[in-house]
Amino acid sequence: MSILVVGSVALDRIETPFGSAERALGGAATYFAAAASLFQPVQLVGVVGDDFPTGELAFLEERGADLAGLERARGESFFWSGRYDYDMNTRTTLETRLGVFADFRPRIPPSFRQADWLFLANIDPDLQREVLDQVSAPRLVACDTMNYWIESKRESLLELLGRVDCVLLNDSEARELTGDYNLSRAARWIRERGPSIVVVKKGEHGALLFTETHTFFAPGYPLEEVFDPTGAGDAFAGGFMGWLAYTGNMDEDELCRAMIYGSATGSLVCERMGMERLREVGVEEVHERVRAFRRLTAFDSPVAPVHG
Amino acid sequence: MSILVVGSVALDRIETPFGSAERALGGAATYFAAAASLFQPVQLVGVVGDDFPTGELAFLEERGADLAGLERARGESFFWSGRYDYDMNTRTTLETRLGVFADFRPRIPPSFRQADWLFLANIDPDLQREVLDQVSAPRLVACDTMNYWIESKRESLLELLGRVDCVLLNDSEARELTGDYNLSRAARWIRERGPSIVVVKKGEHGALLFTETHTFFAPGYPLEEVFDPTGAGDAFAGGFMGWLAYTGNMDEDELCRAMIYGSATGSLVCERMGMERLREVGVEEVHERVRAFRRLTAFDSPVAPVHG
Numbered sequence: 085m086s087i088l089v090v091g092s093v094a095l096d097r098i099e100t101p102f103g104s105a106e107r108a109l110g111g112a113a114t115y116f117a118a119a120a121s122l123f124q125p126v127q128l129v130g131v132v133g134d135d136f137p138t139g140e141l142a143f144l145e146e147r148g149a150d151l152a153g154l155e156r157a158r159g160e161s162f163f164w165s166g167r168y169d170y171d172m173n174t175r176t177t178l179e180t181r182l183g184v185f186a187d188f189r190p191r192i193p194p195s196f197r198q199a200d201w202l203f204l205a206n207i208d209p210d211l212q213r214e215v216l217d218q219v220s221a222p223r224l225v226a227c228d229t230m231n232y233w234i235e236s237k238r239e240s241l242l243e244l245l246g247r248v249d250c251v252l253l254n255d256s257e258a259r260e261l262t263g264d265y266n267l268s269r270a271a272r273w274i275r276e277r278g279p280s281i282v283v284v285k286k287g288e289h290g291a292l293l294f295t296e297t298h299t300f301f302a303p304g305y306p307l308e309e310v311f312d313p314t315g316a317g318d319a320f321a322g323g324f325m326g327w328l329a330y331t332g333n334m335d336e337d338e339l340c341r342a343m344i345y346g347s348a349t350g351s352l353v354c355e356r357m358g359m360e361r362l363r364e365v366g367v368e369e370v371h372e373r374v375r376a377f378r379r380l381t382a383f384d385s386p387v388a389p390v391h392g
Numbered sequence: 393m394s395i396l397v398v399g400s401v402a403l404d405r406i407e408t409p410f411g412s413a414e415r416a417l418g419g420a421a422t423y424f425a426a427a428a429s430l431f432q433p434v435q436l437v438g439v440v441g442d443d444f445p446t447g448e449l450a451f452l453e454e455r456g457a458d459l460a461g462l463e464r465a466r467g468e469s470f471f472w473s474g475r476y477d478y479d480m481n482t483r484t485t486l487e488t489r490l491g492v493f494a495d496f497r498p499r500i501p502p503s504f505r506q507a508d509w510l511f512l513a514n515i516d517p518d519l520q521r522e523v524l525d526q527v528s529a530p531r532l533v534a535c536d537t538m539n540y541w542i543e544s545k546r547e548s549l550l551e552l553l554g555r556v557d558c559v560l561l562n563d564s565e566a567r568e569l570t571g572d573y574n575l576s577r578a579a580r581w582i583r584e585r586g587p588s589i590v591v592v593k594k595g596e597h598g599a600l601l602f603t604e605t606h607t608f609f610a611p612g613y614p615l616e617e618v619f620d621p622t623g624a625g626d627a628f629a630g631g632f633m634g635w636l637a638y639t640g641n642m643d644e645d646e647l648c649r650a651m652i653y654g655s656a657t658g659s660l661v662c663e664r665m666g667m668e669r670l671r672e673v674g675v676e677e678v679h680e681r682v683r684a685f686r687r688l689t690a691f692d693s694p695v696a697p698v699h700g
Contacts, residue, residue, distance in 0.1 A: 171573050265479050299688060301689055303598065308576045309574070341692070344691055378693060380607060380609050381611075383608075383649050383686070384645060385682075
């Protein structure tokens with residue numbers, strides 16, 4: 085029951101009010117894999133340049149990840165540099181150098197093509213669709229996207245939506261894609277175009293799950309120290325898909341639990357710089373965070389009826 | 393077990409992208425009373441001008457509210473005019489005319505002084521303290537405030553904090569008061585200055601409860617149509633205090649339920665213009681909304697342990 089992820093593997097330069105990191109391990113596929121591999125084996129497809137410190141990915145292999153789909157090309161690895169303001173919620177991208185990622189054409193190794201769970205991290209929707217052409221019949225296909233593709237590749241993105249089961253995207257992306265500020269209506273618009281499961285991520289304000297029959301909300305965890313939110317959205321997706329793949333179940337209850345597992349891995353990421361926390365965390369700590377989420381939101385129905 | 397509320401009773405002019413209202417019943421004490429009186433009798437202390445259509449408050453009396461503390465003074469009633477942007481989360485105050493509210497000095501009628509539950513709505517902290525001098529020994533004193541008082545009457549506000557059990561305030565107010573962006577730390581700062589219960593309201597993003605032993609999160613309800621959020625924060629406070637007063641209990645479980653009852657009344661308000669929805673709603677609809685909140689956030693712990 086492997087999880088196949090296709091997306092960026094990068095080197096990041098991160099500045100926050102509390103510290104900075106140079107050439108830190110980054111990329112959507114990396115954060116996703118780091119979280120998902122806590123639950124289930126991951127197969128990763130991406131590309132890095134010849135400057136990439138591949139040894140940094142050893143922790144993924146120790147968690148059972150298969151990196152046979154990670155190409156090594158001549159040139160520079162995908163590089164992203166960003167800065168967070170004091171509120172840790174406003175991020176400024178200082179520089180993006182695509183490097184070898186500019187010519188990335190995902191080639192899914194034959195041994196990966198039977199994957200039951202597929203996550204198309206945020207890349208060109210043309211490429212996301214090329215991946216779909218190469219896999220057989222996943223039980224669940226989920227994708228992410230970003231404003232850039234919504235603006236520049238709208239038609240391709242809409243075609244992609246017709247071929248996936250689940251979309252995870254940010255609130256601003258959901259609003260831009262649908263032209264509707266209201267997230268409940270925006271999610272319905274998206275569901276009408278294909279995916280039966282829509283997850284809207286709201287950063288520190290949590291995430292909403294919309295299906296035909298249910299709406300579920302997972303809060304952001306009220307951390308006393310947010311160190312670096314880089315990768316939190318991809319770690320959310322990794323925890324979400326990882327949990328579903330682990331249970332092999334996608335009924336309503338399991339989707340809700342998956343939302344909490346995603347929130348747990350997403351919140352853990354923020355506690356340290358870059359991938360540091362996710363790299364060393366164990367699954368028992370994720371369960372403990374899930375129990376903390378339960379304490380955070382659980383309430384009993386009232387015992388007695390009310391007058392009036 | 394009456395609930396005493398002291399604060400503004402106003403006439404509002406509201407503009408939203410979906411409609412507008414002129415001389416609509418408003419004011420913090422009014423919204424609070426409309427919500428709280430669904431659960432328990434309310435005693436209201438405030439002031440209106442001779443232009444005020446007192447008949448508009450009849451629905452409160454039908455819910456058992458005692459308006460003996462509502463002064464009628466010569467002059468204009470407190471008037472507030474505001475406009476909401478399309479996102480319904482950004483509010484611009486167009487005009488505030490204090491009218492008779494400028495000279496308001498709360499006089500608590502002798503029959504109100506034994507109230508067990510006291511809510512000091514957002515007014516000058518000097519006046520909030522004067523109210524405390526006039527009541528005997530409430531079981532729970534809660535207060536609201538606003539940025540204006542944080543900036544102009546900080547010392548008085550800090551003295552007030554030392555005399556109340558519970559503070560309800562917005563996230564931006566909590567940040568400004570404490571100088572800390574992080575809401576968990578901000579809440580601890582406030583608790584260290586007196587109140588054992590801190591509720592931070594985040595508008596559409598929900599509300600957080602902080603006590604010494606517990607943190608609880610109540611989400612904003614994902615309405616498909618937000619018509620007018622005016623008064624939602626005060627209706628939250630009314631549902632919160634109303635529920636506590638109804639149960640007569642302030643243990644951890646009941647505080648969490650109260651957060652949900654507050655969120656329920658706060659979300660109902662937004663479904664129509666001004667006080668329209670709160671005026672006609674019945675307590676059974678509030679319970680139904682509470683059950684919807686439960687469906688929105690409830691998840692079971694995982695059935696099986698996870699490998700690894």
